Amino acid sequence: MPSIDIHADVVDLTRQLVDIESVSRHERAIAGAVEQALSALEHLSVTRHGNTVVARTELGRDHRVVLAGHLDTVPVNGNLPSRLEDGILHGLGSCDMKGGDAVILRLAATLTEPVHDVTFVLYDAEEIDAALNGLNLLGQSGPDLLEADFAVLMEPSNGVVEAGCQGTLRVEVRTRGERAHAARSWRGVNAIHAAAEVLTRLNAYEPRRPVIDGLEYREGLNAVGISGGVAGNVVPDECVVTVNHRFAPDRSEAEAEAFVRELFDGFDVTVVDSAPGALPGLDRPAAAAFIEAVGGVVNPKFGWTDVARFSLLGIPAVNYGPGDPLFAHKQDEHVEVAQIVRCEEQLRAWLTGAVGAGGDAR
Amino acid sequence: MPSIDIHADVVDLTRQLVDIESVSRHERAIAGAVEQALSALEHLSVTRHGNTVVARTELGRDHRVVLAGHLDTVPVNGNLPSRLEDGILHGLGSCDMKGGDAVILRLAATLTEPVHDVTFVLYDAEEIDAALNGLNLLGQSGPDLLEADFAVLMEPSNGVVEAGCQGTLRVEVRTRGERAHAARSWRGVNAIHAAAEVLTRLNAYEPRRPVIDGLEYREGLNAVGISGGVAGNVVPDECVVTVNHRFAPDRSEAEAEAFVRELFDGFDVTVVDSAPGALPGLDRPAAAAFIEAVGGVVNPKFGWTDVARFSLLGIPAVNYGPGDPLFAHKQDEHVEVAQIVRCEEQLRAWLTGAVGAGGDAR
Numbered sequence: 001m002p003s004i005d006i007h008a009d010v011v012d013l014t015r016q017l018v019d020i021e022s023v024s025r026h027e028r029a030i031a032g033a034v035e036q037a038l039s040a041l042e043h044l045s046v047t048r049h050g051n052t053v054v055a056r057t058e059l060g061r062d063h064r065v066v067l068a069g070h071l072d073t074v075p076v077n078g079n080l081p082s083r084l085e086d087g088i089l090h091g092l093g094s095c096d097m098k099g100g101d102a103v104i105l106r107l108a109a110t111l112t113e114p115v116h117d118v119t120f121v122l123y124d125a126e127e128i129d130a131a132l133n134g135l136n137l138l139g140q141s142g143p144d145l146l147e148a149d150f151a152v153l154m155e156p157s158n159g160v161v162e163a164g165c166q167g168t169l170r171v172e173v174r175t176r177g178e179r180a181h182a183a184r185s186w187r188g189v190n191a192i193h194a195a196a197e198v199l200t201r202l203n204a205y206e207p208r209r210p211v212i213d214g215l216e217y218r219e220g221l222n223a224v225g226i227s228g229g230v231a232g233n234v235v236p237d238e239c240v241v242t243v244n245h246r247f248a249p250d251r252s253e254a255e256a257e258a259f260v261r262e263l264f265d266g267f268d269v270t271v272v273d274s275a276p277g278a279l280p281g282l283d284r285p286a287a288a289a290f291i292e293a294v295g296g297v298v299n300p301k302f303g304w305t306d307v308a309r310f311s312l313l314g315i316p317a318v319n320y321g322p323g324d325p326l327f328a329h330k331q332d333e334h335v336e337v338a339q340i341v342r343c344e345e346q347l348r349a350w351l352t353g354a355v356g357a358g359g360d361a362r
Numbered sequence: 363m364p365s366i367d368i369h370a371d372v373v374d375l376t377r378q379l380v381d382i383e384s385v386s387r388h389e390r391a392i393a394g395a396v397e398q399a400l401s402a403l404e405h406l407s408v409t410r411h412g413n414t415v416v417a418r419t420e421l422g423r424d425h426r427v428v429l430a431g432h433l434d435t436v437p438v439n440g441n442l443p444s445r446l447e448d449g450i451l452h453g454l455g456s457c458d459m460k461g462g463d464a465v466i467l468r469l470a471a472t473l474t475e476p477v478h479d480v481t482f483v484l485y486d487a488e489e490i491d492a493a494l495n496g497l498n499l500l501g502q503s504g505p506d507l508l509e510a511d512f513a514v515l516m517e518p519s520n521g522v523v524e525a526g527c528q529g530t531l532r533v534e535v536r537t538r539g540e541r542a543h544a545a546r547s548w549r550g551v552n553a554i555h556a557a558a559e560v561l562t563r564l565n566a567y568e569p570r571r572p573v574i575d576g577l578e579y580r581e582g583l584n585a586v587g588i589s590g591g592v593a594g595n596v597v598p599d600e601c602v603v604t605v606n607h608r609f610a611p612d613r614s615e616a617e618a619e620a621f622v623r624e625l626f627d628g629f630d631v632t633v634v635d636s637a638p639g640a641l642p643g644l645d646r647p648a649a650a651a652f653i654e655a656v657g658g659v660v661n662p663k664f665g666w667t668d669v670a671r672f673s674l675l676g677i678p679a680v681n682y683g684p685g686d687p688l689f690a691h692k693q694d695e696h697v698e699v700a701q702i703v704r705c706e707e708q709l710r711a712w713l714t715g716a717v718g719a720g721g722d723a724r
Contacts, residue, residue, distance in 0.1 A: 168545070168595075181665060183582065183608050184664050184665070185584045186569075192561065192584075192586075192588050193561055193585060195588070196558055196561030196564070196565055199554065200558050200562070202552075202555050220545065222552055222554075222597050223591075224592075224593070224596060225590065225598070226588050226591060227588065229588060232532055232586055233530075233606065236585070242594070244544045244594060244595065303546070304545065
């Protein structure tokens with residue numbers, strides 16, 4: 001089994017992690033190395049759940065925060081082992097998200113007296129089906145282990161905080177008609193023609209832009225798919241428009257669904273997928289101190305991420321980590337090592353109380 | 363090799379033909395039986411071209427007419443051998459179109475002195491790709507063999523004449539946009555939304571209904587397919603609406619294409635398929651006598667059929683044959699034997715001059 005030197009500097013530690021191949025469903029080796037390294041630290045209480053490792057300080061602080069990262073990567077694409085060149089670390093997982101994992105492990109190794117209790121979570125299977133996602137499974141089997149006032153999910157965000165996340169709802173809007181030979185089309189009813197009204201309503205849609213905790217979200221309603229047609233000579237009897245609604249975190253899934261159903265009133269609407277948004281939760285003391293420590297810049301998160309899983313557990317969460325997300329899942333994945341170093345410094349400042357007054361004082 | 367008794371009555375002959383399995387690309391046995399039976403008749407000159415058989419009278423008449431039928435069927439579907447019950451003949455090909463073929467063979471066997479010279483054509487591969495269609499191939503390799511003043515294609519039409527046929531044009535109307543993540547859709551341009559205008563124009567379309575040789579045609583313009591979409595979370599950059607235009611035979615393919623291009627002005631239009639219509643040609647003497655012989659009722663043909671192949675050779679043609687076309691290609695395919703008998707009688711009356719004055723006199 002491979003092992004890691006958790007006492008190396010954060011860039012070297014990132015390289016070590018990248019060089020342990022850990023494509024989704026093959027995280028046993030890296031989880032073993034992480035568990036072994038954390039278990040050697042006396043100030044942490046470590047538990048393992050499948051290939052998810054949880055390490056906690058137990059200092060009795062008033063507040064507890066979570067730092068979380070996933071250990072898995074998308075499939076190898078000729079981009080291993082790692083290569084460090086001119087301050088850029090190249091290799092699968094360097095950006096998404098072993099730089100963030102290395103920051104978590106460095107802080108776990110060195111912060112023996114943080115101002116908040118900290119739960120460090122390194123989990124598996126983030127890149128695949130939600131049913132296998134280690135954070136999701138842990139939230140179901142051992143939610144107590146995740147209890148906290150605030151969570152930082154260290155997905156690549158160029159080292160800028162992205163708070164909350166929008167929810168997502170996918171529906172099929174279906175029109176029906178009646179088949180006929182296209183040469184005698186007046187005997188049928190064209191279901192594709194009937195979809196004109198569905199698309200017209202989509203074009204007329206005006207997105208809400210609610211401001212929550214000072215962040216402006218921006219909703220969206222888009223056809224992401226359309227299909228219809230029986231044969232080249234047949235008037236089609238069905239057309240399906242798949243619509244994706246992105247909704248700000250001040251709306252519940254039920255409210256989002258009601259909105260979409262009303263907008264497509266008169267059509268057959270079927271929900272095929274739904275996930276709630278997550279409120280930014282920046283009003284919580286631990287969060288406010290965190291924002292100050294990382295420089296005060298916060299953007300709303302428009303996409304859906306695992307922060308919503310924390311939200312479901314009642315824990316406000318933000319995305320914040322090294323790496324440009326545009327290079328995630330790309331063959332030429334890479335990360336600026338300076339970003340990894342800065343993330344470690346900023347989180348350390350927050351968790352040692354060197355910046356901001358700490359959670360209680362704000 | 364199976365053989366047929368061409369001197370049996372027309373219903374028995376239909377059964378014999380049905381019981382020789384002849385799915386498209388497997389017509390060798392039936393073509394052999396037909397060729398053998400026709401070759402034994404001294405008043406006919408018989409040639410074979412692949413699995414297409416042509417038999418001609420050579421009486422030096424002023425006019426020549428064609429009687430044509432295809433020998434192939436769609437695939438077997440548990441509907442062989444034939445079964446005769448209460449005046450209904452059941453079985454694959456009974457309707458489409460071995461009843462018509464039997465009429466052709468009976469007339470070929472018995473009309474030694476028709477008022478017009480007659481070319482009897484039994485061809486293969488009508489149910490499949492036009493590139494394999496025996497009539498199409500014969501029109502290319504030996505158009506002289508098909509020369510005539512008028513043609514009757516004996517496809518099932520419930521024994522009512524359907525004259526001419528409408529042309530068909532299929533185009534793809536394409537909209538383009540720009541991909542973006544659905545959570546940040548304002549960065550992209552949704553190509554499916556852009557298709558609203560395409561569908562709106564289809565809905566606003568008013569069909570022409572031109573009257574030609576006393577027959578009212580009826581054009582059509584229908585979306586027969588629509589597709590677009592990249593993934594459930596992506597604003598799509600392309601949408602394709604496949605549109606089928608049916609146009610009356612007073613318009614050429616080029617005129618039909620110009621009409622569609624103008625209607626979709628501003629969109630990217632690609633022609634994927636086109637076939638010309640066929641004028642009814644009821645003003646020709648041989649045609650007029652034929653119409654009178656079969657009872658005077660003529661309907662316009664809205665769909666596209668092989669009559670257009672005759673039209674391309676300069677030969678006016680009509681559909682006229684036993685069988686309800688609604689049962690073509692159906693598992694429970696069948697034909698009323700009375701229709702087969704009546705078709706034989708009516709064509710015999712026409713070709714013996716018993717009804718109508720014959721071509722020259724009108």
